[in-house]
Amino acid sequence: MAFRSLPLDSALLLFDRETGTNMLFDGPELAHLRMRVPRSVMFGITNKCNLACAFCSRDLDAESAWTADEAFAMLAGLADAGVLEVAFGGGEPLAFRGFESLVSRLHDETPLAVHVTTNGLLLTPERLQTLRGKLGELRLSLYDNNAWRRTIALLVDEQMRFGINLLVLPERLAALETLVLELFALGCRDVLLLSYNGPDPALHLSPAQSADLANRVATLHRALRGRGRVSLSVCWGDRMAPVPQYLDRQGCGAGRDFIVLTSDKRLMPCSFHHLSFPVRTAADVLAVWNGHAGELAAPSTVPGCARLADYGLERLA
């Protein structure tokens, strides 16, 4: 293993990109340490997508302002500053021209761990073979219309390290365990449950449904112990209190632990935030991260934000 270190506030994180191993040291001996860069960058490199999902927060008509070379320069600069990981999303990142070459360059020429979240429809055995060994992790989004069983079979056949991103909508709640267990039966070992962030009241879980989900996740956690992992996105906040948590972290980390770079070259605290700042270079990113920390720590106005009272759902009701 080759660990890179990232100073945090009164703590030190060691991270190995090949295995995804994290070692967190904290205590009075490390009280002098301060975080100087975000740990990871979520990079929405294109808004282009071959799907048009009702819950998507992206403007699909927005062109990508990035070229592959510009994206590489930005990320190489951030890696030099200490950033550990980049996770490409979108839009559909595999629809970005030259995506495989960009991933390959980032892996070969920077110390960054490189990940991608995809709907999987553009994946082929050939593309996966190109990406294998270069990607830390591939996350497959599960939708009603993206033939995910077929993609999982492909990922298993090609021995890719992958996980599933599952958006938990009210209609999915009743059969959640069945679906998660099917995913594990198909060869998946990592399921991330996402909450909906957006203006449609019908897609948010009610408080009772959130409590129901927490119980179902706790049950799945016990049932799947040792076989794999079911985890929750940071946007759930304390709605998932009954679920065992490994780290006693405070807050969602948006704008601090991680930042989002958008397809039109702006920095956002998270994908669902109303605030954004124009950035051209890695130095711009760090200047915004350092100089606008207060604003980046503000709640999003988009319903579903864990920083909002009642998650902003009361005004939707």
Place this chain on the structure above:
Amino acid sequence: MRVRIWNAYASNNSGSYTIVGSLPSQEIAREVAAELAAMIEAHTAWLEAEGADDVSGSPLAAFCNAHGLTWSDSDAMGDGWPEYSDDDRPRVAAVGSQVVVHHEYTLSLPSVFGEYFYKRGGRVQNEEEHAHHPIVTIATLWWWTKEQHAQGEIELPRLVEAFAAPDEVLVQFQATTWPTAWRVGDHGPMLTAGIVFANLIDGVAALNEIARKHGAQIQVRLYEAPSDEHDPFSHLRPSSPPPGVPRFDLVVVGAGDNRPRFIAMVSEALGLQEWDLRQQLLKLPCTLARSLSAPRAEGAAALLRRTGAVIELVRNDG
């Protein structure tokens, strides 16, 4: 000092296109189809050679200039043109006085196609943008004039036979999802048929050839099926008149102990994709193919039974 170790990475969250133009005549439809096909061929080759950085000199731009059509850079590349399929050329067919343009894997196609139909005195009959479910073809074949009616009375039974024949040309293009269904008209010689083609353009071109061979007029309506799970031709079933020879569904009751060999055999016998098969076989019994001719159904069943699978043939005349 406290040390905590875990394993995790950071991560984030995140069709087919068909247009049918109705033109003033069969001749104009053939002409328009040929022009569009030539432009598509040239534009796709140009993109391949030149890339998409500056598309102002592309064959599509030249076509728009030559015909006074609205030009937009984004039509010629990116979302407006296929990029990620085995064959990035949209395909075109003339069907009677209609023109069908289709690509099975793209976000969209340029609006130029529709605009050109109007320019040539026609109109857009239907556009299916970013479809994920199968494109359904409803074809109507009829004989127009009084003289043609007489010919139609003779040709209609032959046409039905052509649709129902086990090894007729349509079978080559038919998808294995929902079998073809048909019904003859009550008022004069007319046939309405519903087909899901595995290859839409080859399929509608074959339909056009059948209509020509039997001296019939033809019109197609194309639309996206609302789902993969429901029969889009329930309004046409049972097919009338029934096919002259019985047809069968191939149903897998048990896949045997050697799943990889079984899947390879099914791929060989029915031409199904292994990915789709794995998904279908998760829930048994499952119908692998519908309304196959008796020889084809029996041949496939015999082959699959050799792997230890339990196969049943269930009568389904469509």
